[in-house]
Amino acid sequence: MDLKRFDSSEGNVWKYVFTKADMVAEAVLYRYEDFYKRTVICCSTMSGCPVGCKFCGTGNKFVRNLTSAEIIEQIQAILRDQHIENVDKIGKRFQIMFMSMGEPLLNWDQVESAVNTLHDLYPNAELLLSTIAPNNHDAWNRLIQLSKEIPKIGLQFSIHKSTDAARDILIPYKDKMNLKDIRDIGIVWWSETGRHPYLNYCIDGTNNTDEDADRLMALFSPVVFNFTFSVVCSANESMKDAGFRELDTVRAFEQKFGAHGYNTRIFNPDGQDDIGGGCGQLWYVQKWMKERRTSK
Numbered sequence: 001m002d003l004k005r006f007d008s009s010e011g012n013v014w015k016y017v018f019t020k021a022d023m024v025a026e027a028v029l030y031r032y033e034d035f036y037k038r039t040v041i042c043c044s045t046m047s048g049c050p051v052g053c054k055f056c057g058t059g060n061k062f063v064r065n066l067t068s069a070e071i072i073e074q075i076q077a078i079l080r081d082q083h084i085e086n087v088d089k090i091g092k093r094f095q096i097m098f099m100s101m102g103e104p105l106l107n108w109d110q111v112e113s114a115v116n117t118l119h120d121l122y123p124n125a126e127l128l129l130s131t132i133a134p135n136n137h138d139a140w141n142r143l144i145q146l147s148k149e150i151p152k153i154g155l156q157f158s159i160h161k162s163t164d165a166a167r168d169i170l171i172p173y174k175d176k177m178n179l180k181d182i183r184d185i186g187i188v189w190w191s192e193t194g195r196h197p198y199l200n201y202c203i204d205g206t207n208n209t210d211e212d213a214d215r216l217m218a219l220f221s222p223v224v225f226n227f228t229f230s231v232v233c234s235a236n237e238s239m240k241d242a243g244f245r246e247l248d249t250v251r252a253f254e255q256k257f258g259a260h261g262y263n264t265r266i267f268n269p270d271g272q273d274d275i276g277g278g279c280g281q282l283w284y285v286q287k288w289m290k291e292r293r294t295s296k
């Protein structure tokens with residue numbers, strides 16, 4: 001795979017773009033103070049994506065599934081490029097997140113194999129799977145089994161809306177679980193593993209009313225679920241201000257949950273202005289797809 005690196009002016013985030021003749025993938029490296037304090041790598045599981053989230057830079061274009069080797073190579077190439085050695089052994093926290101591009105549960109054979117190999121290579125690394133929850137029961141059974149075997153696996157559901165109708169517009173992929181199904185499978189995963197699944201909720205200025213909070217709290221118990229509240233980054237490099245970045249609004253919504261005993265966190269990624277370090281900001285994928293279209 002060819003590799004290009006783009007450095008954020010903030011100094012702690014790097015975007016890596018991997019290409020072959022028939023694929024493109026992006027991964028993001030985040031350093032928190034020091035690589036040996038905390039290193040996070042977000043990697044891709046697909047080239048393009050068939051899910052078609054409205055806020056996402058893939059623009060509903062699916063190129064192909066990545067192989068297990070291509071997923072693992074993203075992690076290894078980044079560690080090599082930055083001369084990060086033994087981060088899993090001597091670092092405090094090393095997190096590999098399957099959340100850059102692609103839906104892991106729709107490429108489960110390859111992702112499962114990559115998770116197993118990465119766990120063998122980096123036994124202390126946290127392995128976080130982020131999913132919109134497709135209706136793939138075989139993959140869910142296997143994921144639950146694997147999560148029992150590997151206690152480093154974490155699970156996050158991308159929900160983003162408090163009603164199924166609104167979520168269906170934002171995430172148009174049809175064959176997915178509704179919010180009640182997500183609650184039910186989340187409870188199963190929690191009771192089988194003893195770990196808390198996260199709900200990822202990007203706040204866009206229209207989904208943060210008191211009614212939204214009430215609906216979410218009625219459905220998802222704080223005994224089981226934790227929340228991540230995120231800003232919305234613009235998927236379009238030429239319209240960087242089109243996202244929703246009002247952290248005070250995000251914090252105000254988060255506080256409603258904190259007051260009811262939820263474990264919450266806020267995600268506001270560095271690098272979202274100059275290298276597309278945030279969710280769905282797949283600028284280089286868009287460029288690659290455009291160049292391919294014009295060269296045909």
Ligand code: SF4
Pocket residue numbers: 048049050051052053056057058060100101102103132280
């Ligand atoms: S946000 Fe993730 S699941 Fe949604 S279209 Fe983009 S890559 Fe696919």
